[in-house]
Amino acid sequence: MTDDSGHTMNKAPDRPRESMCVYAPMDAAERKSATAGRHTGIQQRACFPVRLRLILAFAAIFVYCAGVTLWTIYVLPAVHHKIRFLELADAYRHETAQMRRFEKNYFLYGTHLRDALLHTQKARSILSDNEADILKVMSRGRLTAMQKSLASYAAGLQKLAGGHSPEVRAEVQHRLRKYGHRLTADADAFSIQERRALDRTFSLLRTGPLILLAVLMIILFAAAWHINRKIVTALGRLTDFTERIAAGDYTRITFKKTRRDEFTQLATAMNQMIDEIEKRQEILVQSHKIRAIGNLVAGVAHELNNPLNNILLTAVSLQENYADLPPAEALEMLADIVGETERSREIVRNLLDFARQREREIKRLDLGEMLGRAIRLVSSQARMSKIRIETCIPDNLPPVHSDRQLLIQLFVNLLLNAVDALSQNAHGRIAVTVDAPTQAEYVAVSITDNGPGIPRRLQDRIFDPFFTTKPEGRGTGLGLSVSRNIIEQLGGFMRVESEVGKGATFTVYLPVTRVPH
Amino acid sequence: MPIFVVSADAYPIGRRIAEKTAAALGYRYIDREILEGIAAKHDIPEERLNRLLDAATPPAQIFKKNWRRQLALIQEATLDKLLADHVVCHGLAAHLYVLGVSHAIRVRIISTTDKAAGASQTDAKQLEQLCRQWSLTAFDMDQTDPAQYDTVIRLAETDETEAVRTLVAMSADSRFRANTFSVNCLKDLELSSRVRSQLLKDYTNIKVEAHKGTIIVRTRVSRRNRNKVIEDIKIKAGNIEGVSFVEVHAASGLLARL
Amino acid sequence: MNQKLKIMVVDDEAIVGKRLKPSLESSGYTVETFGDGRSAIARLSKERFDIVITDVRMDDVDGMQILEYVRANIPQTKVIIITGYASVDLARRALDKGAFDFIAKPFKPGDLRTVIEKAARAPSA
Numbered sequence: 001m002t003d004d005s006g007h008t009m010n011k012a013p014d015r016p017r018e019s020m021c022v023y024a025p026m027d028a029a030e031r032k033s034a035t036a037g038r039h040t041g042i043q044q045r046a047c048f049p050v051r052l053r054l055i056l057a058f059a060a061i062f063v064y065c066a067g068v069t070l071w072t073i074y075v076l077p078a079v080h081h082k083i084r085f086l087e088l089a090d091a092y093r094h095e096t097a098q099m100r101r102f103e104k105n106y107f108l109y110g111t112h113l114r115d116a117l118l119h120t121q122k123a124r125s126i127l128s129d130n131e132a133d134i135l136k137v138m139s140r141g142r143l144t145a146m147q148k149s150l151a152s153y154a155a156g157l158q159k160l161a162g163g164h165s166p167e168v169r170a171e172v173q174h175r176l177r178k179y180g181h182r183l184t185a186d187a188d189a190f191s192i193q194e195r196r197a198l199d200r201t202f203s204l205l206r207t208g209p210l211i212l213l214a215v216l217m218i219i220l221f222a223a224a225w226h227i228n229r230k231i232v233t234a235l236g237r238l239t240d241f242t243e244r245i246a247a248g249d250y251t252r253i254t255f256k257k258t259r260r261d262e263f264t265q266l267a268t269a270m271n272q273m274i275d276e277i278e279k280r281q282e283i284l285v286q287s288h289k290i291r292a293i294g295n296l297v298a299g300v301a302h303e304l305n306n307p308l309n310n311i312l313l314t315a316v317s318l319q320e321n322y323a324d325l326p327p328a329e330a331l332e333m334l335a336d337i338v339g340e341t342e343r344s345r346e347i348v349r350n351l352l353d354f355a356r357q358r359e360r361e362i363k364r365l366d367l368g369e370m371l372g373r374a375i376r377l378v379s380s381q382a383r384m385s386k387i388r389i390e391t392c393i394p395d396n397l398p399p400v401h402s403d404r405q406l407l408i409q410l411f412v413n414l415l416l417n418a419v420d421a422l423s424q425n426a427h428g429r430i431a432v433t434v435d436a437p438t439q440a441e442y443v444a445v446s447i448t449d450n451g452p453g454i455p456r457r458l459q460d461r462i463f464d465p466f467f468t469t470k471p472e473g474r475g476t477g478l479g480l481s482v483s484r485n486i487i488e489q490l491g492g493f494m495r496v497e498s499e500v501g502k503g504a505t506f507t508v509y510l511p512v513t514r515v516p517h
Numbered sequence: 518m519p520i521f522v523v524s525a526d527a528y529p530i531g532r533r534i535a536e537k538t539a540a541a542l543g544y545r546y547i548d549r550e551i552l553e554g555i556a557a558k559h560d561i562p563e564e565r566l567n568r569l570l571d572a573a574t575p576p577a578q579i580f581k582k583n584w585r586r587q588l589a590l591i592q593e594a595t596l597d598k599l600l601a602d603h604v605v606c607h608g609l610a611a612h613l614y615v616l617g618v619s620h621a622i623r624v625r626i627i628s629t630t631d632k633a634a635g636a637s638q639t640d641a642k643q644l645e646q647l648c649r650q651w652s653l654t655a656f657d658m659d660q661t662d663p664a665q666y667d668t669v670i671r672l673a674e675t676d677e678t679e680a681v682r683t684l685v686a687m688s689a690d691s692r693f694r695a696n697t698f699s700v701n702c703l704k705d706l707e708l709s710s711r712v713r714s715q716l717l718k719d720y721t722n723i724k725v726e727a728h729k730g731t732i733i734v735r736t737r738v739s740r741r742n743r744n745k746v747i748e749d750i751k752i753k754a755g756n757i758e759g760v761s762f763v764e765v766h767a768a769s770g771l772l773a774r775l
Numbered sequence: 776m777n778q779k780l781k782i783m784v785v786d787d788e789a790i791v792g793k794r795l796k797p798s799l800e801s802s803g804y805t806v807e808t809f810g811d812g813r814s815a816i817a818r819l820s821k822e823r824f825d826i827v828i829t830d831v832r833m834d835d836v837d838g839m840q841i842l843e844y845v846r847a848n849i850p851q852t853k854v855i856i857i858t859g860y861a862s863v864d865l866a867r868r869a870l871d872k873g874a875f876d877f878i879a880k881p882f883k884p885g886d887l888r889t890v891i892e893k894a895a896r897a898p899s900a
C-alpha cells in the first residue's frame with residue numbers, strides 16, 4: 001500500500017510530536033478553549049521583558065567597570081604622592097646625612113660648622129616647603145616631631161658655633177649626637193616603610209587588572225548564558241513553530257512561561273496570524289467547494305433529464321390515451337410518474353445536501369456512507385465520460401471523526417480529479433478501496449484511476465495552490481491544496497503514487513477514532 | 518444544413534467573404550441591411566443601430582440610453598432570420614449570441630496582420646483591444662478569443678477565395694447538419710431574445726433563458742417593488758407568442774448577481 | 776406507406792421503451808425495445824430495421840457503438856439518437872458518425888414521431 005515509490009506528502013504518522021518545554025503543541029480539542037482564553041490569561045502575567053533583562057545585564061557590567069575605573073582614579077594619585085614623598089624623604093635623608101658628616105668633621109678635625117648649618121637649613125626648608133605633600137602621607141604629629149628635633153639639632157649647632165667652653169662643647173656634642181641619630185633613624189625608617197607600602201601598591205596594580213578581567217569575564221559569561229537561554233532558545237522554538245506552520249500543522253502556541261516578555265507577545269501575534277490563516281483557508285475551502293458544485297451541477301442537470309424524460313413520456317401517453325386506457329395501466333403509469341419524480345428529487349437532494357452551507361461540526365461519521373455520498377455526487381459526471389467507478393469498501397469500518405461536508409468535499413475533489421484525468425480515456429475506471437487494519441491508527445482510503453498518471457517531477461507540485469495542468473477556466477489548481485488542508489485539519493495525511501501511462505492512486509489516511517473503554 | 522455565423526475584425530473583408538460564400542452555396546445572406554427594417558419598425562435612427570454594432574465607435578457613443586434594448590432588437594431580428602436554414606450571417610454580432618447551436622458554424626476572419634499594409638501594428642493592437650472591450654461590455658464575451666470559434670481563418674495565410682472555398686467545404690461536413698436538438702436550441706435562443714427585447718422596454722437589467730415554451734427571467738429589483746415587478750414580468754412575458762410558462766428570479770440587494 | 780416501418784428502441788431506462796412502444800405502434804409502426812446495447816446489436820445482426828432509436832449513455836455497449844455498428848453493417852438503416860446528456864460536442868460527434876438526427880431528452884412522443892416521419896421520407900444514405 002505504501003511502497004517506497006510513494007511520495008510522502010505529509011509527515012509520517014509515526015513521527016512523534018516534538019515535546020516542547022516552553023511552547024507545547026495542543027490537541028485540536030484543547031485548541032478552541034485555549035484560543036479563547038489565551039489573550040486574557042497571558043496578559044495578566046507579570047511582565048519581565050527581555051529588554052529589561054538586557055538593560056539590567058548591561059547596567060551591571062557598566063557599574064562594575066565604573067567601579068574599577070574609580071578605584072584606579074583613587075589609587076593613582078596616592079601612588080603619585082607616595083613617590084613624591086619618597087623623593088622628599090630621599091632628599092631629606094641626604095641633607096641629614098651631609099649635616100651629620102660635617103658635624104662629625106667638626107668634632108674630629110675641628111673644621112667649621114657652616115656647611116653643617118647650611119645642610120640643616122636645607123633639611124628644614126625641605127620639610128617646611130613641602131609640608132602639604134608630606135602631610136598627605138605622614139601625620140602632622142610626626143612632622144612636628146621631626147621639625148622639632150631638626151630645630152633642636154640646629155639650635156645645638158648654633159650654640160657650638162657661639163661659645164667654646166669644653167663642658168658646653170661636650171654637652172652639646174652629646175645632644176647633637178642624640179638628635180642627629182634620631183633624625184637619620186627617623187628618615188631611614190620612614191622612607192623604608194613608605195617604600196614597602198609603595199611596593200605593595202605596585203604589586204596590587206599589577207595583579208588587580210587580572211582579577212578584574214577574571215571577574216568581568218564571569219559577569220559576561222553569566223549574561224551571555226542568560227541571553228542564550230532566554231532568547232536564542234526561544235527563537236529556536238519559534239523557528240520550529242514556523243516550520244510546523246509551513247508544513248500545515250496549525251497547532252497554536254501555548255505559554256508555559258510564568259512571565260510575559262517580548263516572546264510571549266510574538267507568540268500571541270503568531271497565534272493571531274494562524275487564526276487569520278485558518279479563516280482564509282476556510283474561505284478557500286468554501287470557494288473551491290462552490291466550484292466543485294458548479295461542476296457537479298452540470299452532471300446532475302444532465303442526469304435529471306432521464307427521469308424527466310420518463311415523466312414526460314408517461315404523462316403525455318396518459319394524456320393522449322386517457323379515454324381508452326384500462327385503469328390498471330393508467331395506475332401503473334401514475335406509479336411510474338411518482339417513482340421517477342422521487343428519483344429526480346433524490347438526484348437533486350444529494351447535491352443540495354452537499355451544497356448547503358452548514359456550521360462546521362466535527363462528529364463521528366460512517367466512512368462508508370460518506371464515500372458513498374461522494375461517489376453518488378460525481379457519478380453523473382463519471383457517467384458522462386463513460387467512467388466506471390468500482391468500490392471495495394468493507395463493512396464494519398472504524399468510525400472517523402470529521403465534519404461531514406469537509407470529508408465529502410475531500411473525496412469529491414479526488415474523484416473529480418480522477419474523472420478529469422480519464423476524460424480522454426475510452427475505458428476509464430476509478431477504484432475506491434478502503435483499507436482498515438484492525439489495530440492500525442489510520443484508515444486508508446485509496447482512489448485509483450487508470451488515466452495518464454502524473455510524472456514524478458510534478459508529484460510534489462500538484463499539491464501547490466494554483467498548480468494545474470488543465471486549460472484556463474477548467475481547473476483552478478486549488479483542488480489538491482484544499483484537500484490536503486482538509487486532511488490536515490482532520491489529523492491525517494495524503495500520499496500519491498503514480499506511474500505515467502498507468503494511472504494514479506491518491507491515498508488518504510484518516511485517524512481512526514478509538515473509544516476508550 | 519448549417520448556418521454560418523461570420524465575424525471579422527474588419528467589416529468590409531468579412532462581408533466580402535461571407536457574401537461570396539453565400540453566393541457559392543446559394544444560401545441567404547444577411548447583414549446590416551436588416552437594420553433598416555428594425556429601425557423603421559421601432560422608430561430608431563438606422564445610423565444609431567449601425568454605430569451600435571461598430572466596435573470602433575467610442576464607448577461613450579455606444580452605451581447611451583436604451584443601448585441594451587436596441588441591441589436586443591437587432592438580436593431578435595437576426596435570430597428570427599437564422600431560424601430559416603441555409604443562411605450566412607455577418608456583421609450583426611451573431612457570434613456573440615448564437616451559442617450552443619451545433620449546426621451554427623462560427624467563423625472568425627482575421628485580416629489585420631503584423632505586416633498589414635496601411636495600419637501600423639499599434640493600430641491593430643488598439644483595434645483588437647476595442648473589439649474585446651466592446652464584446653465584453655455588450656455581451657460579456659471576448660470576441661477576439663479564438664477558442665470561441667469553430668474555425669479561424671487568417672488572411673495572412675490564405676487569400677479570400679481560398680477562405681470562401683474552405684467555408685463552402687465546411688458546409689458539407691455532416692457535423693454541422695441541423696438536427697432536432699440544435700434547431701430547438703436555436704428556437705430557444707430566438708424566443709428568449711424576443712422576450713428580452715420586449716421586457717427591456719420597461720426594465721434595464723434582464724436576462725432570459727428559454728427551454729421550449731418555459732421562460733426563466735432574471736432581473737434585479739429593489740426589495741420594495743419585488744412582488745409588483747415579478748407579477749408584471751409574468752404578465753408581459755406570458756403574453757408573448759410561444760411562451761407557456763414564466764419563472765422570474767428577482768435578485769435584490771447591491772451585491773446580488775444576475 | 777406500402778409497408779410497415781420497423782423501429783428499434785434502445786434505452787436502459789425501461790420506461791422509455793415501455794411508453795414509446797405503444798405510442799409508436801399506434802402510429803402504425805412495428806416496434807421492438809431493448810434495454811441494453813449488446814442485445815440490440817445481436818438483434819440487428821439478424822433482423823433488418825428501418826430506424827434505430829437509441830440512447831447514448833448506457834453501460835457496456837453504448838449508443839455510439841450501436842450507431843457505428845449500424846453505419847458499418849446496415850447503412851440503409853437510420854439512427855436517431857436520444858440523450859439526456861445533449862451537448863454541442865456530442866451532437867456533432869453523433870452526426871459525424873452518421874446519425875440521422877439527434878434529440879435531447881426530455882422530448883414528447885410527438886417530437887419523435889415527427890422525426891421518424893422525416894426519416895421515413897428521407898432517401899436512405
Ligand SMILES: Nc1ncnc2c1ncn2[C@@H]1O[C@H](COP(=O)(O)OP(=O)(O)OP(=O)(O)O)[C@@H](O)[C@H]1O
Nearest residue numbers: 417418421462468469470475476477478479480504
Ligand atoms: N488523478 C490524477 N491523474 C492525473 N493527474 C492528476 C490527478 N489528480 C490531479 N492531477 C494533476 O494535479 C493537478 C492539480 O490538481 P488540483 O485538483 O489541485 O487542481 P485542478 O484539478 O487542476 O483544478 P480544480 O480542482 O480546481 O478543478 C491537476 O491539474 C492534474 O494535472
Ligand SMILES: [Mg+2]
Nearest residue numbers: 413417479480
Ligand atoms: Mg481538481
